[in-house]
Amino acid sequence: MHPPHRHPILLVLNRCKTLKHLRCIHAKLTTLGLAFLHPSPTFTKLLYTFTLLHPLPPTNSIDYALSLFHHIPSPSTFAYNLLIRARTLLSSPFQALILFARMRRLSIPPDYHSFPFALKACARLRSQPLGRALHSQVLKFGFATDLFVHNTLISMYASSDSMHDARSLFDEICSCDVVTYNTLIDGYVKAGNIILARKVFDKMPQRDTVSWGTLLAGYSQMRQFEEALQLFDRMLESGSRPDDVALVSALSCCAQLGALDQGKVIHQYIKENRAALNVYLVTGLVDMYAKCGCIDVAAEMFESAPHKNLFTWNAIVVGLATHGHGERSLQYFERMISLGVRPDGVSFLGVLVACSHAGLIDTARRLFDEMESVYGVARELKHYGCMADLLGRAGLMEKAMDMIKSMPMEADAYVWGGVLGGCRIHGNVEIAEIATEHLLRLKPEDSGVYSIMAGIYANARRWEDVARIRRVMDDRRVRKNVGCSLIEVEGTNHGFVADLNACSVN
Template sequence: MNVASGHPLQSALLCLLRQPRRIRSFDQIHALLLTSGVTKDSFVAAEVVALLPAFVAPPAAYSAVKHIHRVRRYQFPLLFNSLISGYARSKHPHLGVVAYKLMLADGVFPDKYTFPIVLKSCIKFSGIGEARQLQGATVKLRFSGDLFVQNALVHVYAVCEEYGDAGLLFDKMPIRDVVSWTSLISGYVKGGLFGKALQWFSLMDVEPNVATLVSILVACGRLGAVNVGRAIHALVLKHDYGLNLVAGNALLDMYLKCECLEEARQIFDELPERDIVSWTSFISGLVQCKHPKEAMDVFNSMQASGVEPDNVTLCSVLSACASLGALSSGRWVHEYIERKGIQWDVHLGTTMVDMYSKCGCIDMAVSSFHEMPHKNVTSWNALLGALATHGHGSEALKYFEQMVGLGVIPNEVTFVAILCACCHSGLVKEGCHMFDLMTNSYKLVPWIEHYGCMVDLLGRAGLISEAYGLVRSMPIRADTYIWGALLSACKAHGNVELSQEFLSHLLDLEPSDSGVYVLLSNIFAADCRWADVTRVRRLMRQSSVTKETGTSIVEVNGEAHEFTVGEFLHPSKEDVWLALYAQSTSQFGEHSAIPNDGFLEVEAVLSPSRVLGLCPRISTRGSFATTEGLSSDPSGIGRNLGVRLEKSIAGVVERGSEGGSTGAGAYIVGVVDHPYLATWLPLWLTMLSHTSTMPVVLAVGHASTGKGVGLTCVRSVVRPLAPPYLRPASFSRRVDHVGGPVV
């Protein structure tokens, strides 16, 4: 085959040059291109030169270009433009400017294509000074009126956040095409000025192209301007860009950012093809919209389609695992990364640490942190936050010292994590020292979160006056977290009087926050102030305040199962009921003290675990795990409310003898010191009646008075459960319960 005219050989050699991993000797292939005469074609030579920055040191690359340019006697700077373009795409974009200056020194004059290429290099390393010099060169060389050059200058000024220069240059342009408008708008979008980008878009007097619409869709997503986004969607369809993958991905991302899931699903389903960007955008958007289970389903579909995930995809999947508490799925992702030899970047490693922490595996979180080849302050913050969450305050302090010793400068988030660690571990002295270190040594201005941690730290230690003094000395207004921390401290330490003052501040900020009312009612209940409890509950009803429904998720065999308080619709509900009943019957007769704190929280909660009145919040999902042949591991359980494992309230249930008969024992249910506990009795009795032939006897009394109020106080509640399931009875003896007698 004649090499000079052998296009197949030319194509094969260029293909090898574009695949660095398959090249054993760049010099050999380059020599073959030169000796074969293939580079007589200037465009082939330009392709070769554009690849030089990936293989050859800058001096050698420039010398090669200079040699070819002189030998071939090119009259235009095509090869130099290609070399500069190669550097603009490389990890060292500033070398493009160096090559431009060497070109001028050798007497090679630029053309109108040179300046946009060099300006692209300036964008990569934010070389605004070099860009200004290039603008002066365009005037000197009479390219300042060229539309192509002007568009490039507008774009570089906008991207480098020199918006005044960008707008001034744009206003002086005698002619503006769609590229001019898109250069300005995309620059504002990349700089984060999304509102300004929309304003310029509204002034456009030319038809937008797909690049313009994509930039505006990004702005709409960041602003949450879904109505404008829908209008842009109509323009996409009008201009027949609907089949464009870039436009489709931009629409998908916009709808997800605006939390319009149905429209996002429709866009995703209608995409004619899906690339890694499509899948990753959808998965990431679902995670951000708090639909982690659906995100995992989409990831499974992505794998089935044969698309390989990248680091960004894996980060989103790990975030979904963290939200679900899906430990086995998170471990699978970890194993996948190791099996595929994927390099851990800082973001991926940090997300791995966060996933293991939220799934309860603090040891694996620490191990993953040590596996990271590169760490930044965000990585350290993730580790410190994980240790803080799990109550390892002393370990967090040690890692903080190690972080500082390695020269990593802590930021505000670092001190939020370390103060949280001190708070959860009761390290008052250390926490105060860290707060002083932050303000005095690192000169960081405390955020509201720092003050919140300090108030919580002092309040938990019983130093309520000191905590309140800190709040009054704060230069910023206290938020709900701070007043809530003070209110919680009052509850823990029995300070009822101050709690009412703190409540007034809380209600001013969050009048519809159910947690505020519940916390105050629990404080009153702990002090046996039932009239105040009733007043708080009445205020909740008048203000139309409702408690957030509790949900929890348990992962079994790699699948997440969700349970919601008051709704028991799981397909395995029958097995769970049986497991719950078996658990309850094994505990009847055991007397455990009714905890003084938080007892009122069981009020009006009709989950199976509450109905049986025995188990912590995790008992339903724990029983489900038991039915699946697994142990209930709390580390694999996710919750939407605060973690709080209350003690059993089985102390209000006892077996006794009915009258003077010699028959089987009866279940005696005593409602002691709790005016609302009867709300869950009907369902409890229904469950018991289906599983036991033993009669049920209901007795009600108040420990504070020692007087029985009789069956009539709850007769309306349990009337449907008439005999044989429920009947009045007298006792041959008094049954002493925790807190007082039940008559």
């Protein structure tokens, strides 16, 4: 007879990869009688294996985890920790905290794993009061000096928008590890304070891949693209191997800057250091090449990818639409739908832009109508702005105004800007005046609105109104928008700003 914890069937659990496989082993253990002869070690082992499955089981599988837990006669601290962790991971953080409270009511002593799991649940809920209550329990049980617990406390306060408390905890630690630094950097990045994140990064005695990737992603999110690429270059010089987060962030920065040469260098690095491209890197490459205007290369990357997700499809649809390949973008969108990939707001924005470039008015209106009714995608201001631009270009000014009246929210500058642009093309002075009134209320310092309206009046030979618009512009001291050009030379981006003194006012 094998001891219950050494039975060959239980040892197979170490190689279990899927929930289906786990259920099969559970069934075998039941038929062998082990589940009834030795319920505590058997069901604890099954529950432990459940928490290690990767990728995570679906959310509704929590019922199975609960059934395993309830079959344990007297659950230990370890068993409670496993279920609390499962609850937190499967989007049930509140239930995880209820379980922790039940554990405390039953006088089952928490250990240095119990608090991190419970604190992660608080972080998911962004509940600072609950987090503070758990912090007091940490102090009561003497786990405040445990580095794992301390790091989780910093993460909890950072997730609860309390960077002051997170920083205070960081300063209390005598010997921080790299995880402590990374946690604080991540908190500052999520709070949008990239300056303090960089200061902490620069003070690190040693850095790992996560340190570089977190700060790089922060620069990208804050649209400080050049700083991000400089950091990426420094990362490579230091000998650190960038992970997927760093590589995708760097590719995104290249896409935003139009830095094709740098994007190609990163692509070459990926070829030399990755055995295969995963879906995240493929998406980053498709997006980079598409936004840099290399449409054929982007399409080639897309077609060669063995796995694609929604973001990959969006990258090619939006990239094609942005560069005027309307018909082709629409074909990819329709292909995406036919393959069962559900579109989101970005998908529809891309295809509406595609329809605008291709002049496909009826198709755009049909898709706009189907967004909510067929696909369950809520219309946002950006979608209304795209439709206003499309209808304006087509001269359907009354249709555009009817759409604005039916909007569930107030139109923004992009919506009215689309209407004004259409009025400029088709010379509709009456609606242009309405659009201008709204735009000047929203953006009174935008010189472009005054210039467009003056041009519309001039085309209609209403010279007194032209003079009036210019007087209003002078009275309000509105300055002309500064033009800027960006060009990449030998991997370096150079910006050129127009000299306003050399510009003549038309």
